[in-house]
Amino acid sequence: MLTEERHQLIRDRLAADGKVLAGELASRFGVSEDTVRRDLRELAKAGQLRRVYGGAVTSAPFAAATLSQRSRHAVEEKTRLARAAVGLLSAGQSLFIDGGTTNEAIARALPRDIQLTVATNSLGVASALTDLPLVELIVLGGRYVPDLGTCVGSDTLAAVAQLGADLFFLGSCGLDAARGVTAFDSAEAEVKRAMAKNSAGIVIAVTNDKLATAAPYRVAGADAIRHLVVEKTAPPVTLAAFQSQGAQVHFA
Amino acid sequence: MLTEERHQLIRDRLAADGKVLAGELASRFGVSEDTVRRDLRELAKAGQLRRVYGGAVTSAPFAAATLSQRSRHAVEEKTRLARAAVGLLSAGQSLFIDGGTTNEAIARALPRDIQLTVATNSLGVASALTDLPLVELIVLGGRYVPDLGTCVGSDTLAAVAQLGADLFFLGSCGLDAARGVTAFDSAEAEVKRAMAKNSAGIVIAVTNDKLATAAPYRVAGADAIRHLVVEKTAPPVTLAAFQSQGAQVHFA
DNA sequence: CCGTTTCTTGCATAAACAGGCAAAACATGC
DNA sequence: GCATGTTTTGCCTGTTTATGCAAGAAACGG
Numbered sequence: 001m002l003t004e005e006r007h008q009l010i011r012d013r014l015a016a017d018g019k020v021l022a023g024e025l026a027s028r029f030g031v032s033e034d035t036v037r038r039d040l041r042e043l044a045k046a047g048q049l050r051r052v053y054g055g056a057v058t059s060a061p062f063a064a065a066t067l068s069q070r071s072r073h074a075v076e077e078k079t080r081l082a083r084a085a086v087g088l089l090s091a092g093q094s095l096f097i098d099g100g101t102t103n104e105a106i107a108r109a110l111p112r113d114i115q116l117t118v119a120t121n122s123l124g125v126a127s128a129l130t131d132l133p134l135v136e137l138i139v140l141g142g143r144y145v146p147d148l149g150t151c152v153g154s155d156t157l158a159a160v161a162q163l164g165a166d167l168f169f170l171g172s173c174g175l176d177a178a179r180g181v182t183a184f185d186s187a188e189a190e191v192k193r194a195m196a197k198n199s200a201g202i203v204i205a206v207t208n209d210k211l212a213t214a215a216p217y218r219v220a221g222a223d224a225i226r227h228l229v230v231e232k233t234a235p236p237v238t239l240a241a242f243q244s245q246g247a248q249v250h251f252a
Numbered sequence: 253m254l255t256e257e258r259h260q261l262i263r264d265r266l267a268a269d270g271k272v273l274a275g276e277l278a279s280r281f282g283v284s285e286d287t288v289r290r291d292l293r294e295l296a297k298a299g300q301l302r303r304v305y306g307g308a309v310t311s312a313p314f315a316a317a318t319l320s321q322r323s324r325h326a327v328e329e330k331t332r333l334a335r336a337a338v339g340l341l342s343a344g345q346s347l348f349i350d351g352g353t354t355n356e357a358i359a360r361a362l363p364r365d366i367q368l369t370v371a372t373n374s375l376g377v378a379s380a381l382t383d384l385p386l387v388e389l390i391v392l393g394g395r396y397v398p399d400l401g402t403c404v405g406s407d408t409l410a411a412v413a414q415l416g417a418d419l420f421f422l423g424s425c426g427l428d429a430a431r432g433v434t435a436f437d438s439a440e441a442e443v444k445r446a447m448a449k450n451s452a453g454i455v456i457a458v459t460n461d462k463l464a465t466a467a468p469y470r471v472a473g474a475d476a477i478r479h480l481v482v483e484k485t486a487p488p489v490t491l492a493a494f495q496s497q498g499a500q501v502h503f504a
Numbered sequence: 505c506c507g508t509t510t511c512t513t514g515c516a517t518a519a520a521c522a523g524g525c526a527a528a529a530c531a532t533g534c
Numbered sequence: 535g536c537a538t539g540t541t542t543t544g545c546c547t548g549t550t551t552a553t554g555c556a557a558g559a560a561a562c563g564g
Binding site: 019021050052053054055057121123126127129130131133136137138139140141142143144146149151155156158159162 | 254255256257260373375378379382383385388389390391392393394395396398401403407408410411414
């Protein structure tokens with residue numbers, strides 16, 4: 001049994017069950033618990049899972065936290081990212097903006113005098129845009145998921161399908177040069193895919209803690225990213241991997 | 253059973269029920285009550301719940317700051333109306349709620365422990381409902397009209413057409429026994445008509461200043477009103493006209 | 505007021521953990 | 535083939551963590 005083989009099986013099992021037990025994996029793989037622990041440590045270091053006493057759980061840095069707690073996290077960083085992301089816009093453009101606290105920060109950072117057409121499935125983004133006089137706002141309805149703060153489901157997909165946008169501000173849950181953009185939720189990923197399909201370019205603004213992490217559901221490949229907005233302290237190695245796939249990197 | 257797993261289950265249960273009991277959790281998890289108490293203590297320290305004697309409850313619901321500046325007008329009256337209107341509900345019902353400050357007040361007045369399915373095209377109503385754990389929220393998307401705070405247009409109509417409700421909380425612009433319910437905007441009236449068509453009963457809560465007034469666009473006849481919630485000071489003559497057409501009148 | 509329940513604290517135990525070490529497997533260069 | 539270096543793995547050692555139990559404190563309900 002190869003080390004890499006075990007790693008893959010651990011990832012699979014984690015995606016399926018949401019958790020793994022060190023002892024159980026050891027007997028299943030026929031190796032010592034020490035080896036399994038080493039595996040788990042490495043995968044945790046790569047951000048592919050979260051290590052807990054007795055095993056590991058899915059690497060949802062914030063999946064456990066509620067929306068209100070998430071928005072408190074790294075407020076200044078997200079505001080800086082938001083200002084940089086807004087700089088990518090020009091008047092008259094049409095945008096998709098999906099959920100996530102970073103995207104809400106972007107919505108709040110928009111200047112009052114810019115003319116845009118924005119379609120969003122995030123109530124937070126929508127609320128932030130209601131005050132802007134020159135923004136034509138299209139709300140993408142559907143089943144509302146409190147944990148995400150967004151609408152998902154077939155209604156949302158149908159609404160997205162009728163629209164097109166110049167840019168898609170993708171609220172990324174996980175971002176990895178090899179695995180691309182990934183999401184924690186199947187329905188959420190579906191909506192993101194639909195938005196990506198109907199937009200000319202994808203913009204992703206992320207804090208460092210989301211770089212080089214991945215979630216179960218794939219949204220798009222890294223080569224689909226046109227603009228990547230990151231913190232100044234983002235590891236250059238990681239960024240280079242995205243740049244080589246065509247992404248323009250912007251520092252906040 | 254991992255510690256983290258228990259924590260997640262506690263969070264889930266808290267989101268669903270709003271409270272948890274230490275003893276119940278202990279037997280459910282198959283651990284001692286001490287362990288559960290330790291779990292609760294940790295989660296409380298992380299701000300994810302509020303510890304109370306015997307168990308825990310959801311942490312202080314954060315204030316929903318929304319776009320209700322104009323709703324300063326007659327706040328007390330609308331809150332009273334809202335409380336009376338909420339009394340008409342029973343668990344398990346499905347509702348349409350459209351826009352207007354009175355309907356937002358009704359949404360805010362809903363108790364945390366009621367199970368409902370609510371479809372709304374008002375961002376204010378939707379925001380107020382996002383915190384309620386037992387409410388399944390369906391957002392009716394479409395073109396957002398800042399002046400109304402609601403979504404209208406063909407997308408909205410299409411979404412409404414796919415749904416049905418027991419009650420429709422109609423935010424009325426004008427209400428007159430002879431001319432029925434009327435609205436100021438054509439697109440708005442269209443959505444209201446669609447909601448009225450797909451619901452079993454219409455509920456209207458109005459302040460006195462809207463009684464016996466009318467706007468250009470007709471939504472429904474006065475005979476379509478099942479429940480009319482009004483202030484105690486509403487003129488009896490006007491109310492009698494509605495009652496004679498089948499409306500039940502409720503005083504706030 | 506008192507009895508009951510619930511809570512905290514301290515302690516003991518067993519499990520899980522990280523780090524060091526050496527043997528085995530593997531690759532590399534001569 | 536042989537020597538050398540690297541990687542992987544299991545085992546050992548001391549440390550940390552989770553848990554249950556017991557005893558005292560605090561909160562609740564009459």
